[in-house]
Amino acid sequence: DAKTTQPTSMDCAEGRAANLPCNHSTISGNEYVYWYRQIHSQGPQYIIHGLKNNETNEMASLIITEDRKSSTLILPHATLRDTAVYYCIVSVTSGNTPLVFGKGTRLSVIA
């Protein structure tokens, strides 16, 4: 699987949009971009995924550049409950392939 690069930490004011970047310059054509988050010491939780088009769901938006070498996860109106570690993962579409987690970005939402 391709590796990803994320900033170690970020801060965001409550109510503002949180934009979390991820670089995945060696991504292959059949690899998706996944985002998970881990709140405190809980198990990671799925947020969103995409292949090459921008995606949006009730939690977040995912913007993938045209060359697919980077992406941005957007939390439109961050709340204190969004404070967590966010993981950007690239992986093939096979349902059996384990997800490989890096160290992620620690997002702190500040009141």
Place this chain on the structure above:
Amino acid sequence: NAGVTQTPKFQVLKTGQSMTLQCAQDMNHNSMYWYRQDPGMGLRLIHYSVGEGTTAKGEVPDGYNVSRLNKREFSLRLESAAPSQTSVYFCASRPGTGGYNEQFFGPGTRLTVL
């Protein structure tokens, strides 16, 4: 649905003791995974299974054995615990068929080896 459940939630062992961490899922998923997470680190894959009776090694398999006796359950055994195995252990499952599918995680087991 309970999702992915793990027992126990907490465990303290002495060096050399053995124990089995239990994981079960009620979502009829084919694939199951065991990860460990050390403080300040991401999750590292220990072993995984893509179906009943099959297992495979992950990134850090040494010191661990796994069993996938049926579709629901995937256990992780430490035969002779060492302080380096102090960690939080997460079990996860995934449908494992078709294209993309979401990976669901359990709440974790916090293990301390003295």
